[in-house]
Amino acid sequence: MVNGWMAFSRDLQEQLPLVLNGLIETLNLTVAISISGLLLGVVVFYLSTCRSALIRQVTKGYISFFIGMPLIVLLFLIYYGLPQWGVRMSPFTVAFIGFTLNVAAYNAAYLTTAFNGMDATELEAAHAQGFSDGQVFRYITLPQVLRLSVPALTNQVIGNLKDSSVAFLIQYTEFFARVQELAATNFQFFKAYLFAALVYLAIVSLIVVIARMIEKRICIIG
Amino acid sequence: MDMLGILQHLAGGVVYTVLVTLVCSLTGLAVGLSVATIRRLSGAPLRTVCDVYTYLLRGVPVLVLLFIVYFGLPGIGLKVPPLLAMALSLGLISSAYLAEIFRGALDSVDPVEVLAAQAMGMTRFQIFWHIEMPQMLRFSLPGMVNEFTSVLKYSPFAYTVGIPEITKEAITLTATTLQGAEIYLVVGILYFSIYRILLVGVRALERYFRVPGIASL
Amino acid sequence: MALIEIRELEKRFNDQRVLAGVNLDVEAGEIKVVMGPSGCGKSTLLRCLNRLVDPTSGTIHFDGQEVTGPMVDVRLLRQKIGFVFQQFALYRHLSVLDNVTLGLRKLQKLRKPDAEEKAMAQLERLGMAAHKDKFPAQISGGQKQRVALARALAMDPAMIVLDEPTSALDPVMCREVGELIRQLNSEGVTMLCVTHDIDLAQAISEKAVFLNQGVVSAEATFAALANHDHEATRTFFNRTKA
Ligand SMILES: Nc1ncnc2c1ncn2[C@@H]1O[C@H](COP(=O)(O)OP(=O)(O)OP(=O)(O)O)[C@@H](O)[C@H]1O
Ligand SMILES: [Mg+2]
Numbered sequence: 282m283v284n285g286w287m288a289f290s291r292d293l294q295e296q297l298p299l300v301l302n303g304l305i306e307t308l309n310l311t312v313a314i315s316i317s318g319l320l321l322g323v324v325v326f327y328l329s330t331c332r333s334a335l336i337r338q339v340t341k342g343y344i345s346f347f348i349g350m351p352l353i354v355l356l357f358l359i360y361y362g363l364p365q366w367g368v369r370m371s372p373f374t375v376a377f378i379g380f381t382l383n384v385a386a387y388n389a390a391y392l393t394t395a396f397n398g399m400d401a402t403e404l405e406a407a408h409a410q411g412f413s414d415g416q417v418f419r420y421i422t423l424p425q426v427l428r429l430s431v432p433a434l435t436n437q438v439i440g441n442l443k444d445s446s447v448a449f450l451i452q453y454t455e456f457f458a459r460v461q462e463l464a465a466t467n468f469q470f471f472k473a474y475l476f477a478a479l480v481y482l483a484i485v486s487l488i489v490v491i492a493r494m495i496e497k498r499i500c501i502i503g
Numbered sequence: 504m505d506m507l508g509i510l511q512h513l514a515g516g517v518v519y520t521v522l523v524t525l526v527c528s529l530t531g532l533a534v535g536l537s538v539a540t541i542r543r544l545s546g547a548p549l550r551t552v553c554d555v556y557t558y559l560l561r562g563v564p565v566l567v568l569l570f571i572v573y574f575g576l577p578g579i580g581l582k583v584p585p586l587l588a589m590a591l592s593l594g595l596i597s598s599a600y601l602a603e604i605f606r607g608a609l610d611s612v613d614p615v616e617v618l619a620a621q622a623m624g625m626t627r628f629q630i631f632w633h634i635e636m637p638q639m640l641r642f643s644l645p646g647m648v649n650e651f652t653s654v655l656k657y658s659p660f661a662y663t664v665g666i667p668e669i670t671k672e673a674i675t676l677t678a679t680t681l682q683g684a685e686i687y688l689v690v691g692i693l694y695f696s697i698y699r700i701l702l703v704g705v706r707a708l709e710r711y712f713r714v715p716g717i718a719s720l
Numbered sequence: 721m722a723l724i725e726i727r728e729l730e731k732r733f734n735d736q737r738v739l740a741g742v743n744l745d746v747e748a749g750e751i752k753v754v755m756g757p758s759g760c761g762k763s764t765l766l767r768c769l770n771r772l773v774d775p776t777s778g779t780i781h782f783d784g785q786e787v788t789g790p791m792v793d794v795r796l797l798r799q800k801i802g803f804v805f806q807q808f809a810l811y812r813h814l815s816v817l818d819n820v821t822l823g824l825r826k827l828q829k830l831r832k833p834d835a836e837e838k839a840m841a842q843l844e845r846l847g848m849a850a851h852k853d854k855f856p857a858q859i860s861g862g863q864k865q866r867v868a869l870a871r872a873l874a875m876d877p878a879m880i881v882l883d884e885p886t887s888a889l890d891p892v893m894c895r896e897v898g899e900l901i902r903q904l905n906s907e908g909v910t911m912l913c914v915t916h917d918i919d920l921a922q923a924i925s926e927k928a929v930f931l932n933q934g935v936v937s938a939e940a941t942f943a944a945l946a947n948h949d950h951e952a953t954r955t956f957f958n959r960t961k962a
Contacts (some may be wrong), residue, residue: 284703294557299522335526335562335572346695348652349652349656349660349694349695349698350656350691350694351655351656351659351669351693351700352656353659353660354659354670354673354690354691354694355691357670357673357674357683357690358683358687358688358690358691362675362677362681362683362684362685362686362687362688363684365681365682365683365684366684372680396506396619399707439562443563443565444564446564446566446567447564447566450566450663452720457514457564457566457567464574464578468578468579469578470570470574470575470578471571471575471576471578471579472568472575472578473528473575474574474575475571475575477567478563478567478568478571479566481562481563481564482562482563485561485562486562494568495617573840611814613807613809615805615807615811616809616811616812617807618772618805618809619803619805619809619811620811621772621798621825622770622772622798622801622803622805623798623799623803623825623827623875624794624796624797624798624799624823625795625823625826625827626795629826629827632815633811633822633826634811637813638813640813641813666747698903714812714813714855714857715810715857715858716855716856716858717812717813717855717857
C-alpha cells in the first residue's frame with residue numbers, strides 16, 4: 282500500500298507537466314463553453330420571448346431537444362458521425378460546439394424560469410413608455426433575469442467543469458485523459474482516479490466561493 | 504443501412520438504458536430520502552456528516568466516480584459488477600442532488616403544522632412520516648423529475664463499463680457500418696423519446712398526487 | 721379540585737423571565753379567558769401546559785396529576801389537551817376529513833372506518849361535514865378554524881386550549897368562531913382561551929384573567945378590570961375596548 286502510494290507520487294511528479302497541461306485544457310474548455318453557452322443561451326432566450334409564434338416554437342423545440350438528449354451522444358454524433366459527411370473537426374472544436382449547444386439550452390431554460398417569475402406590469406410600463414421590444418429586453422428583462430438566475434448559472438458552470446471530463450471520450454487530452462495515462466503507467470487506478478476526484482472537488486469549491494462572492498455583490502446592488 | 508434497420512439494431516440497448524436509469528434513479532431516491540431523513544431527525548454531528556456527503560458527491564464528475572468504483576476498487580481488492588458500479592457512482596451522485604432538493608422542500612413545510620402535530624402527541628418520527636415527508640415529496644416533484652432526466656442522460660456512461668445499452672450498441676454498429684451520422688441521430692432521437700415517455704409518466708403521477716394549494720416549488 | 725392548577729409557574733428563556741410565578745386555575749366545564757399585552761407570555765403559558773415548552777420551575781397539575789416532572793408521559797398528556805392555533809395549522813396535504821382522522825388513526829389506533837365515523841360526527845357538530853373532501857387551501861379562514869376545532873375535539877380531550885383563535889380572521893368570522901366556542905362550552909367542553917380580541921373575550925366569558933409582566937395581575941369581570949386599581953390593567957382594558 283505504502284509502496285503503491287510512493288510509486289503513484291513518483292509517477293505523478295514525473296508526469297506533472299502533462300497533468301498540469303491537461304488541467305489547463307480542462308479549464309480552457311470549461312471557461313470557453315461557460316461563456317459561449319451563456320451567450321448562446323441569452324440569444325435562445327431572446328428568441329423564446331419573440332413575438333413570432335413560429336420562432337418561439339422552434340426555440341422551445343431546441344431547448345427541449347438538447348435538454349432531452351445526452352451530451353455524450355451529441356459529442357459522438359459530431360465526432361464520429363459528421364466525418365461521414367466530410368465534416369472533420371478537432372476534439373476541442375467538437376467539444377466546444379457540442380457543449381455550447383447543450384449548455385445554451387440549459388441556460389435558456391433557467392432564464393425562462395426567471396422570466397416567468399418576473400412582474401409583467403413592469404414590462405408593460407416600459408412598453409407604455411415607448412421603449413421598443415429590443416430595448417425592453419436589453420434594459421429591463423435581461424438584467425433582471427440574469428440577476429435572478431445567478432445561482433442557476435453558476436451551478437451550470439460547476440456542471441460544465443465536471444462534464445468537461447466527458448471530452449476525453451472523444452480523445453480530447455484534458456485533465457482526466459492525462460490522469461488515465463498516469464494510471465496506465467503504474468496501474469494505480471484507484472489512487473489516480475481518487476486524485477482526479479480531489480482536484481475536481483477543489484476547483485468546484487473554488488467556483489462555489491467565487492459564486493458566493495458574486496451573489497453577495499449582486500444582493501447589495503439589487 | 505436505413506434508419507429503420509439502425510433502430511432495430513439499437514432496440515436491444517433500450518432495455519439496458521432503461522434498466523440503468525431505473526437502478527440509478529431508485530438508488531438515488533432511496534439514499535437521497537435516507538440522507539434527508541437522517542439530516543432532519545438527528546443532531547448536529549450526523550447532520551454535518553450528511554452535509555459533507557452531499558457536498559463531496561456533488562463535487563465529483565460522474566465519470567470520475569464511475570472509474571474509481573469500477574476500475575479503481577479492484578486495485579484494493581473490491582471487484583464491483585458493472586450495474587452496481589453505475590448505482591454506486593451515478594446513483595449516489597444523484598442521491599446527493601436529491602437530498603439537497605428534499606432539504607429545500609423540507610424548509611417549506613410550515614413549522615406551525617409541525618408544532619400542531621407535536622401538540623397532538625405525535626412522536627418526532629410520526630411527524631416526519633405523516634406530515635413532513637408527504638409535503639416534502641410533493642414540493643420536490645419538479646426537482647426530482649429533473650434529477651431523473653439527468654440520470655437518463657448520464658446513463659450512456661454505462662458503455663464504458665461494458666453494459667450493452669444504446670450507446671454501446673451504437674459504437675459497435677458505427678464500427679461495422681461507418682454510418683455514424685445516422686446512427687447517432689437515431690440514438691439522440693431514442694433518448695429524446697425515452698425522456699418524453701418518462702415525462703408523461705411523471706405527469707400522470709403528479710396529477711394523481713396533486714393536492715390543491717400545494718404548488719410544486 | 722380544578723382540572724388545571726398552575727402554581728408559581730416560571731419560565732426563563734436565557735436570562736429573560738417570561739413567566740414569573742403564574743397562578744391560575746381552570747375548573748372542569750368552565751371557559752377561561754386570558755388576556756394581556758403582546759409578548760407577555762400568553763403563548764408560552766399555554767405551551768407549558770402540554771410541555772411544548774418546559775417550565776423552569778413551578779408546578780402544573782392536570783386532572784390531579786403533576787405534569788412538569790421528567791417521568792410524565794408527555795405524548796399522552798398532549799393527547800388529552802386539544803390545541804388550536806392562531807394560524808389554524810391544518811395539514812395542507814390532507815383533506816378536511818383526513819386532518820381530523822390522522823390523530824385518531826395514528827395515535828388512538830382506531831381503524832379507518834371508526835376514525836372516519838368519529839371524525840364525521842365532529843365535522844357535523846361544527847357544520848363542516850359537507851366540506852370533508854376539500855383541502856385546507858380550498859376553505860375559508862373561519863372554516864379552517866372549525867376544522868381545527870373538530871380535529872382537537874375528535875380526540876376526546878379533557879380540555880381545549882385556544883391560542884388567539886380569531887386573530888387571523890375577519891370580524892364576521894370572529895363572531896362566528898366566538899359563537900362556536902360558546903356552543904361547545906355549553907355542551908360541556910372545558911376551554912382555556914388566550915386572545916387579544918376583547919369582543920371575542922366578552923362574547924365567550926364574563927370574566928378575564930390579565931397576564932402582565934409574567935404574572936396574573938388580575939382576574940375579574942370586564943367592568944371591574946376596566947376600573948381596576950392597578951393602572952396597567954385599567955389602561956389595557958380601556959384601550960382594547962376603544
Ligand atoms: N423559544 C423561545 N426562545 C426565546 N424566547 C422566546 C421563545 N418563545 C418566546 N420567547 C419570548 O418570550 C416572550 C413571550 O412570548 P409569547 O409568545 O409567550 O408571548 P405572547 O404573549 O403569546 O405574545 P403575542 O400576543 O404576540 O402572541 C417574548 O418576548 C418572546 O420573545
Ligand atoms: Mg402568542
